[in-house]
Amino acid sequence: MKVYTETVVHSAPEAYVGDAPYQIAIVIRDDGSRVTGRIAGEHAAIGDEVEPAGTRDGLPYFKKTGGGKA
Amino acid sequence: MRPVAVIGLGKTPFGAFPDRDLRSLAVEAGRKCLEDGHLRAPQVEAFYLGNFAGPSFTGQNHLAPFVGAGLGLAGIPCTRVENACASGGSAFFHAWTAVAAGVYDLVLVAGVEKMTSQPTPRVAEILASAGDVEGEMRAGATFPALFAMIARRHMHDFGTRREDLAAVSVKNHANGARNPYAHMRKVITLDQALAGRPVAEPLTLYDCSLVSDGAAAVLLAPIERAAEFTDRHVRVAACAQTSDSVALDEKEDITTFPAVKRAAQKAYAMAGLTAGDIQFAELHDCFTIAEIIATEDLGFVRRGEGGAYASEGCTLPTGPRPVNASGGLKSKGHPVGATGVAQICDVSMQIRGDAGPIQLERNEIGLAQNLGGSGATAVVTILLKP
Numbered sequence: 001m002k003v004y005t006e007t008v009v010h011s012a013p014e015a016y017v018g019d020a021p022y023q024i025a026i027v028i029r030d031d032g033s034r035v036t037g038r039i040a041g042e043h044a045a046i047g048d049e050v051e052p053a054g055t056r057d058g059l060p061y062f063k064k065t066g067g068g069k070a
Numbered sequence: 071m072r073p074v075a076v077i078g079l080g081k082t083p084f085g086a087f088p089d090r091d092l093r094s095l096a097v098e099a100g101r102k103c104l105e106d107g108h109l110r111a112p113q114v115e116a117f118y119l120g121n122f123a124g125p126s127f128t129g130q131n132h133l134a135p136f137v138g139a140g141l142g143l144a145g146i147p148c149t150r151v152e153n154a155c156a157s158g159g160s161a162f163f164h165a166w167t168a169v170a171a172g173v174y175d176l177v178l179v180a181g182v183e184k185m186t187s188q189p190t191p192r193v194a195e196i197l198a199s200a201g202d203v204e205g206e207m208r209a210g211a212t213f214p215a216l217f218a219m220i221a222r223r224h225m226h227d228f229g230t231r232r233e234d235l236a237a238v239s240v241k242n243h244a245n246g247a248r249n250p251y252a253h254m255r256k257v258i259t260l261d262q263a264l265a266g267r268p269v270a271e272p273l274t275l276y277d278c279s280l281v282s283d284g285a286a287a288v289l290l291a292p293i294e295r296a297a298e299f300t301d302r303h304v305r306v307a308a309c310a311q312t313s314d315s316v317a318l319d320e321k322e323d324i325t326t327f328p329a330v331k332r333a334a335q336k337a338y339a340m341a342g343l344t345a346g347d348i349q350f351a352e353l354h355d356c357f358t359i360a361e362i363i364a365t366e367d368l369g370f371v372r373r374g375e376g377g378a379y380a381s382e383g384c385t386l387p388t389g390p391r392p393v394n395a396s397g398g399l400k401s402k403g404h405p406v407g408a409t410g411v412a413q414i415c416d417v418s419m420q421i422r423g424d425a426g427p428i429q430l431e432r433n434e435i436g437l438a439q440n441l442g443g444s445g446a447t448a449v450v451t452i453l454l455k456p
Contacts, residue, residue, distance in 0.1 A: 005226075005324065007218035008271045009210060013198065014191040016210045021268075024209050026219060026319045034319040036206040046226045059209055 001062065003048045004028050006039065025050075027062055037062050071170045075296040075303040076453070078107020078289035079415040084253040084282045084403030092121075092128050092184035095285040097140040099408075100180050103287035104141075108299050111142035114289075115174040119150045120161030120181035121407035126196045127184055137180065154200035155356060156311075157181065158410025159440030159449030162288065163311040166451075169290045181411030182285035193281055197406075200443040202317035214278050216318050216444045217357035218270035224325045224359060225272070227374065232272050234377030236263035238358040239276045239400060241386055246397025248427045253282045253403030277358040282403030286412035293456070304418040307343070308452040310336035316446040325374075329448035330367040330439060337437075337450040338369075345369030348452070349432040350391065350420060352413040354441040355398040361385075364439055365393065368450070387430060395420070395428045410440035410449060417453045 006025035009016075016022070023039040027050055037060035040053045044064050053063040080102025082095050096119070104111060119134040130136060134148035151161040158181030165179040185193055198207045201216060211219075224230045240260055246252035258276065266274030289299075296303035314329040315321055321328075338344055345368055353368075355361035362376035370391055371379040379385065385393035396402045396416045399409060417436035419425045425433075434455040441448055 005219040005223040007215050007222055007273075008268075009212060009215045009218075010267075010271070011194075011212065011214065011269045012210065013194055013207070013212055017191075019210065022210060024211055024215060024219075026324075036209045036211060036317075036319045038209060046222065 001030060001050050002028050003044045003046050003050055004034060005046055006044060025062065035060060039063065072172060073293040074166055074169045074290055074306045075293045076288050076306060076414065076418045077291045077296050077299045077303050078103045078109060079287065079418055080106055081251060081286040081412055081415050082284050083251045084284035084405055086186040087283045088187065090283060092124055092130065092182055093137055093140050095184060095283060096137040096180050096182040099182070099285035099287040100141045100178060103178065103289055107289040109176065109289060112144040114143055114146060114176055114178045116146050116168060116177045117143050117148045118161040118165045118177065118179045119148070120158035120411055121150055122152060122154055122157045122183060123196050123406065124184070127188055153447040154442035155354070155406050156410055156440045156442030156447040156449050157407040158412070160311055160410065160447060162411055162414055162451065163309050163449050165290055166306060166309045169292060175291055175295060177290045178287060179290065179411055180285060180287040181408040183405035183407040184283050185281045185405060186283050205317045206319060212270065214273050214357065215270040217359055218273045219318065220324050220444065221272055221359040224363065227325050228377070230362065230377035232264060233260065234362065234381045235272070235277055235358040236260050237381045238355065238361050239263045242355060242394050242398040242400040245387060245395050245428060246401025249397045249402060250427065252397045252401050253280050254401050273357060279356050279399035279404040282405045284403060284405035284408045286408045286415045288411060288414050302422045303456060304421045305454040305456045306451065307454045308337040308340035309449070310340065311447065311449045313447055314445050316443055318444050325363065327363060327367050327441065327445035327448060329445050330364060330441065330450065333448040333450040334368045337452050341452045343435070343452065347435055348391065348437045349435045350395065350430050351393050351437040351439065352396060352416050353393050353398070353439045355394060355400050356404060356441065358400070360441065361393060361398065368437065368439060392430055395430055413438035413440060414451060421453055421455050
């Protein structure tokens with residue numbers, strides 16, 4: 001799965017003020033469909049490979065595969 | 071379909087008005103419009119009200135007859151139209167179709183939003199409902215975050231720079247500073263724009279339009295009757311409304327708004343014009359990147375070159391094709407439901423030669439583009455000097 005686009009949110013909605021700043025991304029799954037989710041851990045850039053990293057209250061998380069620097 | 075004219079217009083200033091409620095703003099714009107068009111309220115045959123979230127911001131539903139009664143409209147069809155930030159433009163489109171089709175002769179369109187009486191987090195939550203609430207907003211997206219992701223991808227695909235976004239902000243602030251109707255009248259420098267507080271990277275406070283109160287109204291009539299009411303009507307050469315998916319993650323390529331491209335194609339075809347004929351425009355700069363992409367989607371500049379187009383001064387009031395001489399949503403303000411109608415007012419005022427301190431020289435063929443959400447609704451209108 002690849003990062004199609006992303007941003008780091010500083011001005012968060014009320015429910016997530018405690019999380020800010022956090023990174024969200026639109027991720028392209030292997031079947032071509034897309035999903036909006038959170039990036040866990042290391043900052044991900046457009047084109048980076050990511051993998052699912054669980055969910056929190058139905059909110060999908062993704063993290064860079066391999067973990068180490070490209 | 072018969073040709074339609076704008077025969078009257080009226081606006082309130084945009085800003086934060088704690089002592090003004092939604093109805094009083096809409097009534098002020100409507101009354102100014104009727105006066106401008108030399109019409110009495112009982113002569114109006116139908117009323118369309120563009121409003122995004124009056125029920126959420128003020129608790130009042132059933133807004134079109136509510137405002138209509140305040141204006142003294144006499145038992146006519148009163149309908150509220152909602153399409154997020156394109157509510158005003160959509161109301162205008164439907165009013166235009168009714169007059170063009172010969173269903174009514176004299177139609178009033180107004181747009182209004184009262185936003186500043188709610189605290190900021192509540193405003194953000196209400197604005198977020200213009201996106202896909204379950205899909206993208208629950209992930210923690212905000213409206214600025216959606217456009218930040220659009221900007222990121224545009225920068226990745228085309229090399230658009232933060233300086234290009236900032237150039238749009240500097241221009242629109244400078245234009246708004248000369249506009250007596252504008253919410254924010256403050257000149258800024260490129261360095262100030264670049265150093266703004268980050269909202270969602272790469273967008274800063276200076277890339278985001280304002281939360282404002284305000285209203286605007288226009289009167290439509292068939293061209294053949296315009297002279298009964300005014301000696302300075304403006305011809306509606308074309309109006310097109312289109313749609314696309316609401317969720318950003320359902321779009322193939324987020325660096326363009328297909329709804330805008332299609333609305334533009336339909337409008338140019340209807341008017342018998344091309345992009346090159348458009349002399350000036352009021353475009354939907356909810357965020358600076360949206361203005362850049364709009365100039366590409368409308369064919370003012372090639373795909374991907376909107377950033378350079380802005381940075382090179384092509385959209386300045388002194389440039390070859392001025393964009394947002396009013397200050398745009400960035401500086402004029404963005405009372406959501408009012409915006410689309412205010413754009414029609416602003417283009418019409420330019421054409422009539424009564425834009426005052428922001429009057430452009432080349433003012434015969436103007437375009438207004440109103441965008442809903444992150445591209446789910448687009449309305450493109452072309453107005454001409456008769």
